Amino acid sequence: MPQSSFALPYKHPLKADKKYKKSVAYFSMEFAIDQSLKIYSGGLGFLAGSHMRSVYALKQNLIGIGMLWKYGYYDQDRRMDGSMEPQFREKIYHFLQDTGIRFQIPILGKQVWVAAYYLPPDVFQSAPLFLLTTDTDGNDPQARAISHSLYDADATMKVAQCMVLGIGGARLLEELQYEPEVYHLNEAHAVSALFQLYKKFGAVESLKKKVVFTTHTPEEAGNEKHNIQFLEGLGFFSGLSLDEVRKISGNAGDVFNHSLAALSMSRKANGVSKLHGEVSRNMWKSFSGIAEIGHITNAQNKTYWVDKTLEEARLNKDISKISVRKKELKKVLFQTVADQCGKLFDPEVLTIVWARRFAAYKRPDMLVWDMELFTKILKNTSRPVQIIWAGKPYPKDEGAINTFNHLYYLSHHFSNVAVLTGYELALSKLLKDGSDIWLNTPVVTREASGTSGMTAAMNASLNLSTFDGWICEFARDGENSFILPVAKGDDINKQDSQNLLTILEKTVIPTYYKNQEKWGEMVLNSMNDVSQEFNSDRMAREYYEKLY
Structure with a gap:
């Protein structure tokens, strides 16, 4: 030996x-x-x-x-x-x-x-x-x-x-x-x-x-x-x-x-x-x-994850600087979107990201369960949105891989939808920096904690989430995040899907385009609320x- x-x-x-x-x-x-x-x-x-x-x-x-x-x-x-x-x-x-x-x-x-x-x-x-x-x-x-x-x-x-x-x-x-x-x-x-x-x-x-x-x-x-x-x-x-x-x-x-x-x-x-x-x-x-x-x-470790310019703006309560920096970071993310998908995203457009491990209980494809309403939202040119999916399924989980591929094939029909591969630390950081909305859709009580939304919030992204895991200790609906009501009964998937698309269409998108002052206040609240309690120190x- x-x-x-x-x-x-x-x-x-x-x-x-x-x-x-x-x-x-x-x-x-x-x-x-x-x-x-x-x-x-x-x-x-x-x-x-x-x-x-x-x-x-x-x-x-x-x-x-x-x-x-x-x-x-x-x-x-x-x-x-x-x-x-x-x-x-x-x-x-x-x-x-x-x-x-x-x-x-x-x-x-x-x-x-x-x-x-x-x-x-x-x-x-x-x-x-x-x-x-x-x-x-x-x-x-x-x-x-x-x-x-x-x-x-x-x-x-x-x-x-x-x-x-x-x-x-x-x-x-x-x-x-x-x-x-x-x-x-x-x-x-x-x-x-x-x-x-x-x-x-x-x-x-x-x-x-x-x-x-x-x-x-x-x-x-x-x-x-x-x-x-x-x-x-x-x-x-x-x-x-x-x-x-x-x-x-x-x-x-x-x-x-x-x-x-x-x-x-x-x-x-x-x-x-x-x-x-x-x-x-x-x-x-x-x-x-x-x-x-x-x-x-x-x-999550704030020192590792947070963008320093965003953090300085948070400490100075400079909502305008946060907004300017956010658009710069979106441009960096969108270079990866262009490279992988051949699509040119616009930093002025509301950008929604769902990114984490692909697993059935996390319901990555919930947005497309009502294709009619999803298409209506995606085709609205007066209040446009961009959506990015990313995440690794378990390599033998055929169901999750099929969901990933279904979303990828579906994305061909929309110039404002991207499905990215290579979801590791580096891409995760880009997505946290470049998202306006961090979407989280697990079945309630199935997500023990979740942490991806923490690092998104540290980087001026607002959580849109079911009420589960760490979110229950963080969220103030309409003040630092957008929260789906807890579904009851036998058809929780249908309820959550309808609630998600309704909140997106009636609340999230109008706030981004019609009330930037409110949006900025929510972002600052979110950054402040996540800063200490959800820092791994x-x-x-x-x-x-x-x-x-």
Whole structure:
């Protein structure tokens, strides 16, 4: 085994602020730290990336543990007809350091080598980050492939990935001779770490004192579950007997619920918005012995996301300057629209953006459910609008990919509609900067938090949204945002669709064109209201105060 180039035991390279001296290891399947480091898919990664940047700014004693995905999530390309096609291309990062650390863990009935790479904090002004990979010498092709693509579609490979993050992350800390005071699981992907740690600490109460858990899943059915014998065969439980596993994890039968295990083996847990905390407590209330579930509302890193000129104008209450700068930023976004779609958008025209992961519950195509009214709005030359869609579906989600492609083909009929590919950090920033309206359409209670609207609001875009997730803590309808009434009954899709198009036609568009003073006031209110409460510095502080 090669010698580690790391001086052991590991010492955190930053001097911690006295308020944040408690040492934390933060496990996450994805981190969106920078556009150039493509190890993320969407919201969970964006959230973790902002968290790591605030850790750096606040001088907190926290390190991140994640995965080095050889092909990233995927590259969102186009086929010959312009429809979406996932591509998997190798990524090589010269700014990562090879720690020289190599160790083996049992997965799939064999010993699999795991290598550790390191992102120093000064590269992107983030927490120190350790990234694990199985794509290393000594492994056969199957073992190497474990760390190829984020969220592999094959169940066995997906569990193996979780084991590298969990068991591998716990083993990495042993190799580093670094024992944090807190182990923080960001979602349940790394829950296998807890069985490894249980063997180390010897008692579940000793383990629970050190573990906290953040859940992002607002529906019980959405939590990862597998047959317990299947997991045992893969080595998920680090050699513990199934009787012992059931006893400490809260899972009584043959179905192993990963989130239930994380809740049963943690001392504290949190949802990611006030509403999600309530939904989570209600969802898990029938289970005894689980951690208390509070809430810490998600946030995004203002330093990274905000346009400096817009921020100066906000601080000076200069609505006119905000408007001027917004049009400049729209021109920059529209260069990408022209490049990808061959359409020339006008910075004077109201621009609506829907951009996030394509998933059925987020209802990306709600605007076109009533094609007659949609067409009427799009063809109105006296009060024109421009609409942009962007976002990555899961590469095996045919329904979501079909929705993306349907919108793309539909866009051919309108010179003022664009569907963009490559929704990653860089394009996300352009869209936040260049949108007037940030459209958010999830089924209410299905979006645990959502964060894209936060960074849009930081950059003078108004949220038009259903009343869900973080929006419930932010929105003042007609003052800092436009909010759909909560639909009731059996036809919520029809109600939400009609309400969206009505609010757009009767309120949003007339305000933009007939009452710019009101629009400017709403934008300034929105920027002020999002500025502190939804900046990840607040969130990172609350994790220390409420969870750690």
